[in-house]
Amino acid sequence: MLKVKNLKASIEGKEILKGINLEVKPGEVHAIMGPNGSGKSTLSAVLAGREEYTVDSGSVEFLGKNIFGSSPEERAREGLFLAFQYPIEIPGVSTTNFLRAAVNQVRAHRGLPKLDAVQFLKTMKEKMQIVDIDQALLKRSLNEGFSGGEKKRNEIFQMAMLEPKLSILDETDSGLDIDALKIVANGVNTLKSADNATIVITHYQRLLDFIIPDFVHVLYNGKIVKTGTKELAYELEERGYDWIKAEHANA
Amino acid sequence: MSKDAEILEEFTSKEYEHGWSVDFEADEAPKGLNEDIVRFISAKKNEPEWLLEFRLKAFRHWLTLEEPDWAAVNYPKINFQDIIYYSAPKKQKKLDSLDEVDPELIETFKKLGISIEEQKRMTGVAVDAVIDSVSVATTFKETLGELGIIFCSFSEAVKDHPELVKKYLGSVVPYTDNYYAALNSAVFSDGSFGYIPKGVHCPMELSTYFRINAANTGQFERTLIVAEPGSYVSYLEGCTAPQRDENQLHAAIVEIIVETDAEVKYSTVQNWYPGDKNGKGGIYNFVTKRGICNGDHAKLSWTQVETGSAVTWKYPSCILKGDYSVGEFYSVAVTNNYQQADTGTKMIHIGKGTKSRIVSKGISAGHSQNSYRGLVQVHKRAENVRNFSQCDSLLLGDKCGAHTFPYIEVDNSSAQVEHEATTSKIGEDQIFYCNQRGIDTEEAVALIVNGYAKEVLNKLPMEFAVEAQKLLALTLEGSVG
Numbered sequence: 001m002l003k004v005k006n007l008k009a010s011i012e013g014k015e016i017l018k019g020i021n022l023e024v025k026p027g028e029v030h031a032i033m034g035p036n037g038s039g040k041s042t043l044s045a046v047l048a049g050r051e052e053y054t055v056d057s058g059s060v061e062f063l064g065k066n067i068f069g070s071s072p073e074e075r076a077r078e079g080l081f082l083a084f085q086y087p088i089e090i091p092g093v094s095t096t097n098f099l100r101a102a103v104n105q106v107r108a109h110r111g112l113p114k115l116d117a118v119q120f121l122k123t124m125k126e127k128m129q130i131v132d133i134d135q136a137l138l139k140r141s142l143n144e145g146f147s148g149g150e151k152k153r154n155e156i157f158q159m160a161m162l163e164p165k166l167s168i169l170d171e172t173d174s175g176l177d178i179d180a181l182k183i184v185a186n187g188v189n190t191l192k193s194a195d196n197a198t199i200v201i202t203h204y205q206r207l208l209d210f211i212i213p214d215f216v217h218v219l220y221n222g223k224i225v226k227t228g229t230k231e232l233a234y235e236l237e238e239r240g241y242d243w244i245k246a247e248h249a250n251a
Numbered sequence: 252m253s254k255d256a257e258i259l260e261e262f263t264s265k266e267y268e269h270g271w272s273v274d275f276e277a278d279e280a281p282k283g284l285n286e287d288i289v290r291f292i293s294a295k296k297n298e299p300e301w302l303l304e305f306r307l308k309a310f311r312h313w314l315t316l317e318e319p320d321w322a323a324v325n326y327p328k329i330n331f332q333d334i335i336y337y338s339a340p341k342k343q344k345k346l347d348s349l350d351e352v353d354p355e356l357i358e359t360f361k362k363l364g365i366s367i368e369e370q371k372r373m374t375g376v377a378v379d380a381v382i383d384s385v386s387v388a389t390t391f392k393e394t395l396g397e398l399g400i401i402f403c404s405f406s407e408a409v410k411d412h413p414e415l416v417k418k419y420l421g422s423v424v425p426y427t428d429n430y431y432a433a434l435n436s437a438v439f440s441d442g443s444f445g446y447i448p449k450g451v452h453c454p455m456e457l458s459t460y461f462r463i464n465a466a467n468t469g470q471f472e473r474t475l476i477v478a479e480p481g482s483y484v485s486y487l488e489g490c491t492a493p494q495r496d497e498n499q500l501h502a503a504i505v506e507i508i509v510e511t512d513a514e515v516k517y518s519t520v521q522n523w524y525p526g527d528k529n530g531k532g533g534i535y536n537f538v539t540k541r542g543i544c545n546g547d548h549a550k551l552s553w554t555q556v557e558t559g560s561a562v563t564w565k566y567p568s569c570i571l572k573g574d575y576s577v578g579e580f581y582s583v584a585v586t587n588n589y590q591q592a593d594t595g596t597k598m599i600h601i602g603k604g605t606k607s608r609i610v611s612k613g614i615s616a617g618h619s620q621n622s623y624r625g626l627v628q629v630h631k632r633a634e635n636v637r638n639f640s641q642c643d644s645l646l647l648g649d650k651c652g653a654h655t656f657p658y659i660e661v662d663n664s665s666a667q668v669e670h671e672a673t674t675s676k677i678g679e680d681q682i683f684y685c686n687q688r689g690i691d692t693e694e695a696v697a698l699i700v701n702g703y704a705k706e707v708l709n710k711l712p713m714e715f716a717v718e719a720q721k722l723l724a725l726t727l728e729g730s731v732g
Contacts, residue, residue: 048687051679072686081687088684092702101698102688109689141702158688 001026001197002047002166007058009046016042018222019058024166027194031208031233032201034219035241040201041085043219044170048082049075063165077109079165079196083155083172087143095138095154096124099161106162127160131187149180156187167191168199173207185210205237220244280337286310289437292337296406301417309426309436316430322593323622323654324562326535329500336438336471394454400484401446402457405473408444415446419477423506423543423570431502431537431564435471439504442473447482447513456712458487472503478513480546485516487715501560502537511546511573516554518711519567520719523559530589530618533561540567544576544602552579553596554710556719558726561590566624568597571605571633578607581707583719585700585726586619586651595625595656600636600666609640612704614723615651616730622654627668629661636666644674645703647696647730697724 002024009017016039024030034040046053047060049072060067062080070078090098103123104114115123128135131153143151152172159167169188173181188198188211200211208216208230216233218226220241225248226232236244280291289310293303318329349357395402401412408416426436447453478484488505501523509515517540526533536559542551553567569578580596598607607627615621621644629636644653655672677699685695701708701720708716 048683050683071691072683073689073691076687076689084684084687088678088680090681090684090699090702092705093698098685098688098690098698101690101694102685105691105694106689162688 001063002199003059003061004047005059007043007046007060008056009042009053010056011042011053015056016053016222017046020219020222020224022217022224024197024199026165026197028215029192029198029200029211029213031211031213031216032199032219032224033203033205033216033233033236035245036203038219039222040219041170044082044168044199044201047075047168048072048080073105074109076162076164077106079163081159081162081164081167083152083159083167083169085171085174087146087151087155089144090142091144093142094140095142095157098142099124099138099158102158103161123161127157130160130190131156132183133157148175149177152176152180152184153187156184156191160187160191164196166197166199168201170201171203172200173202173204181207182210205233208233218244220248223248279335282335283332284310284334284336284438288336292438292440295337296409298409299413302409302420305420305426306437309433310438312427313430313433313437316433319430322564322624323620323656324564324591324593326562326591329535331434334500337440391455398451398453399448400451400453401444403444405439405442405444405475408475412444412446415477416444416475419475419506419508421506423508423541424504424539428539432504432539435473435502435504435539439471439473442475442503444474445476445484445486447476447478447484449479450481451479452482453484456485456487470501472501474503474505476505476507476515476517476542478507478509478515478549480511480513482510482513483515485712486518487712488517488519489521499533500535500537503539505538505540505542505567507542507551509542509544509546509549509551509576512548513546514550514552515542516552517542517567518715519553519555519557520711520715520722521555521557521559521563522722524561525559525588525590526561528588530561533590534559535562536560536565537562538565540565541570541597542568542578543570544573544578544605546573546576547602548575548577549573550577550579552577552581552710554581554707555583555594556707556711556722557582557584557592557594558722560592563590563592563594565592565594566596568599569607570599570601571607572601573605574602575604575606576602577605580607580609580611580625581710582611583614583704583707583723584611584621584623585614585723586616586621587726587730588617588619590617590619592620593622593624595623597626598628598638600627600629600633600638603632603634603636605633605636607638609638609642610706611640611642612707613642613644613653614647614700614703614727615644615653616647616727618650620652620654622656624656624658626658626660627670628659629663629666629668631662633663634665636663636668638666638668640668640670642670642672643703644672645700646674646676647727693724693728696727696730700724700727 004020004022007017007020020043032040055068063078067075100120133153137150172184213230216228217224225244280288289306293306424432426433445457476486507515523534523536544551551569557563567580571578578598584592584594586592595611596609609625611623613621613623623642627638642655646653653674657670659668661668681699682692682695700723708719711719
């Protein structure tokens with residue numbers, strides 16, 4: 001599904017990603033962990049197509065196609081979803097209207113007819129249960145005045161509505177209390193299937209108690225320096241990142 | 252039958268078979284403006300003596316005035332002697348099908364969701380008899396007539412209801428008001444007249460669209476609306492379709508009189524030709540719009556969506572004379588490319604307990620300049636006045652400008668006057684967020700802008716609001732990314 005080969009990327013001349021290799025297959029859950037400033041969010045931004053970042057070398061294939069020729073919206077329509085660490089507020093635009101525009105553009109790309117208002121609301125009602133989100137919230141301006149937990153739940157709700165192939169959750173656990181965390185994780189697990197894949201970017205092991213990863217990668221100083229299973233996450237939780245830093249001081 | 256009557260008869264019946272209103276080819280006044288021209292216009296329109304006097308006084312006053320230069324707009328000096336001040340409405344060239352119409356215009360119509368029949372009407376293609384706007388208008392007029400509502404062209408009003416016109420003309424916007432008001436008062440061509448009798452709730456939106464003889468009211472339009480005690484009317488001006496006109500200068504006057512317990516809602520969608528991408532051409536729109544809440548508990552509400560014109564100079568205002576009367580101003584002004592808009596409102600609080608609310612949303616893109624200019628004035632004897640003003644500016648790109656000029660004059664210490672202003676940019680973050688959900692940049696901008704302007708768009712009558720939303724998106728097409 002996703003093949004990242006020796007990806008190097010920089011922002012304003014500063015190299016952040018220094019040769020990332022990563023392969024994600026359908027049905028898999030990958031966790032990417034690492035200390036602050038290691039390049040976790042940059043990786044998700046580059047995959048989603050943020051313009052501020054320059055790709056210096058390497059390649060990324062998504063569903064067998066080179067991703068770098070496509071705009072962010074084309075990648076999204078192909079099935080790449082990014083749950084934002086800091087979801088953006090759009091005043092005056094309800095989540096419902098926003099999603100309706102998104103769902104219909106994605107459907108058009110996939111050769112499906114537009115959903116009419118009734119079908120759309122019906123789909124919304126179904127998906128709302130996945131993350132236990134309140135309909136009143138969806139009528140309000142997108143993310144405006146939402147609590148941290150509401151914003152994150154709203155991200156997963158959008159994911160449910162858009163039915164992506166690959167979802168990247170960028171620190172979705174940050175700022176969540178344990179109940180919200182469970183709800184979000186439960187949403188992600190419900191949406192999991194043999195056809196889609198998830199990359200969970202996180203700082204802490206906590207989320208991985210609820211979303212069980214098949215692989216855990218440690219990103220440090222722009223490179224994946226260690227790959228393991230769930231056990232690696234526990235080790236990191238226990239020992240912190242210092243031993244990784246020490247091992248790769250010259251990386 | 253006299254010779255004249257015969258000719259008239261021939262023309263009217265001939266025009267009718269094409270489904271168009273009475274129209275006669277007539278001579279033009281020579282270029283320039285002097286007393287003779289004013290007399291010529293008045294004579295052409297067969298006006299009574301008092302109206303000619305009104306025009307002449309206005310003209311003489313105009314001569315003493317200087318063209319105002321305080322607005323934050325720049326344009327080449329207008330040569331007022333190089334303008335033709337009277338030409339009878341010319342017959343629009345008849346076309347057989349939409350294929351003969353400029354394809355770019357048709358494309359715009361499609362994007363706005365304007366029906367085929369409507370497209371034909373606006374481009375002069377012969378219209379199907381069934382939805383012939385003239386017959387629609389006739390039915391419409393009958394319904395209104397039963398309620399005693401008068402809705403006709405200004406010229407008709409002068410002929411049929413001279414006492415009303417004489418009573419109210421210039422009572423809210425005197426010809427001495429400003430340079431363009433004086434000019435309009437001297438040479439106004441035609442316009443609309445609406446009169447709602449006491450206690451009557453006008454059952455439909457009054458729209459110039461449905462008015463017979465609405466075509467080509469000329470560059471100096473004059474509108475007068477009178478709402479008698481306890482009456483209600485919602486009035487729509489303009490349309491979302493792009494309007495082109497060979498006259499570059501437009502100087503209109505709108506006067507509204509709202510009596511005790513009456514309410515008038517006046518909505519405008521203005522989409523005059525804004526000039527090309529490089530700022531060439533385009534209409535100069537210098538309008539004086541003002542209403543008076545004459546009696547207690549009267550309410551006047553202005554809603555405007557301004558997207559067109561090269562230069563806009565416009566301040567729909569409320570004189571809140573009656574106690575507890577209410578004035579509202581809701582505005583979205585969009586400028587793109589090299590457009591310039593200086594627009595806002597005046598709320599003049601004279602009566603006690605009067606309230607006003609101002610919501611202005613400016614959107615600037617390209618190299619355009621967009622200014623809000625507003626005055627909130629509280630008179631000495633106006634106790635317990637309340638005003639709330641919200642002036643927001645949204646910038647797209649970094650070559651445009653947004654400016655706010657709020658003037659507040661309070662002579663009574665019991666007044667509560669609030670002013671809030673914000674300036675924001677459409678963030679790359681917002682666009683990217685939309686993109687990441689599969690929404691392209693064009694639609695993202697449309698979503699964000701419509702969200703931003705929602706509070707104002709919600710004040711428009713439903714079908715107007717839907718078109719206005721599309722219009723906003725269309726005006727800003729290609730301005731980001």
